[in-house]
Amino acid sequence: MTKPLFRDDAYLREAQARVVDITGEGGIVLDGSIFYPTSGGQPGDSGQLSWAGATLEIATTVKGEGDAMILLPAEPVPLPAVGQVVQQKLNWDRRHRHMRVHTALHLLSVVIPLPVTGGSIAADKGRLDFDMADAPEDKETLENDLNRLIACNMQISTEWITDAELDAQPDLVKTMSVQPPRGSGHIRLVRIGLGDETADLQPCGGTHVANTSEIGRVRIGKIEKKGRQNRRVYLHLE
Known part of the structure; x- marks a missing residue:
C-alpha cells in the first residue's frame, strides 16, 4: 500500500503523497x-x-499489514482525510545520524568478522552483538582499524538479487537472529566499496550514507558480555 520512497533515495527530505488510510x-x-x-x-x-494550512508532528513510523507504513502522530490532533494530498517533511538531522551509525555498524562487522546475533541504532550510537566467546584484546586497535576503513571514502550502493542467488551465497548473511525478508522474489543488498575494492556486501533494507566519509570519526565504547558466547560492542559517533 505504501511505496518506500526512502529506498530509492535516502536523501529525500520532502515529498508529496496522498492519504490512503487512517488506522483505528x-x-x-x-x-x-x-x-x-x-x-x-x-x-x-x-x-x-502539512496540508491546507494544518500541520502535525510525526513521532515515529512503523510497519503495518502487507506493505503499509503507518505514521504515528506525536499527539492527538485533527488528522487529514483519506484522499487528502499532504506534504511530508523529514526530521533530517535525526535520520542522517541513523544513516551514519547504520553504515558504521556494517563496517564494524568487517573489522570483527564474526556472526552477528543482534543490533540496534540510535542517533548518537549503535551496537552489534557478536557470537564471540572472548572480548577483543585491543579495543584501541579495533577502533583504529574501523576509522581507517571509514577514511577510505568508499561509495555505498544497493543492488538486488533473487532468493535463489542468496541461497547460493549464504555467507552474505551475517545476522544469525534476523534473516532477510523473503517472499517478494528479490532481496536488497548494500555494498560498501566498488568491485574488487568492496569492503562489505550484505542484505539490508535500511538507509545508509552515500559515502563512508559522511560517517565521520567513531569511537568504540563498552564491550559487554551477554551470555556465554555473546559480546555486545558499542559504537559512538564523535
Missing part, C-alpha cells in the same frame, strides 16, 4: 513514504505532515 489507532497511511518504519534495529523516522 489514529495512524496515517500514505501511498508513498519518505519516513523509514522501525525495522532491522533502525528506529522509525519522525518529522511533519
Whole structure:
C-alpha cells in the first residue's frame, strides 16, 4: 500500500503523497513514504505532515499489514482525510545520524568478522552483538582499524538479487537472529566499496550514507558480555 520512497533515495527530505488510510489507532497511511518504519534495529523516522494550512508532528513510523507504513502522530490532533494530498517533511538531522551509525555498524562487522546475533541504532550510537566467546584484546586497535576503513571514502550502493542467488551465497548473511525478508522474489543488498575494492556486501533494507566519509570519526565504547558466547560492542559517533 505504501511505496518506500526512502529506498530509492535516502536523501529525500520532502515529498508529496496522498492519504490512503487512517488506522483505528489514529495512524496515517500514505501511498508513498519518505519516513523509514522501525525495522532491522533502525528506529522509525519522525518529522511533519502539512496540508491546507494544518500541520502535525510525526513521532515515529512503523510497519503495518502487507506493505503499509503507518505514521504515528506525536499527539492527538485533527488528522487529514483519506484522499487528502499532504506534504511530508523529514526530521533530517535525526535520520542522517541513523544513516551514519547504520553504515558504521556494517563496517564494524568487517573489522570483527564474526556472526552477528543482534543490533540496534540510535542517533548518537549503535551496537552489534557478536557470537564471540572472548572480548577483543585491543579495543584501541579495533577502533583504529574501523576509522581507517571509514577514511577510505568508499561509495555505498544497493543492488538486488533473487532468493535463489542468496541461497547460493549464504555467507552474505551475517545476522544469525534476523534473516532477510523473503517472499517478494528479490532481496536488497548494500555494498560498501566498488568491485574488487568492496569492503562489505550484505542484505539490508535500511538507509545508509552515500559515502563512508559522511560517517565521520567513531569511537568504540563498552564491550559487554551477554551470555556465554555473546559480546555486545558499542559504537559512538564523535
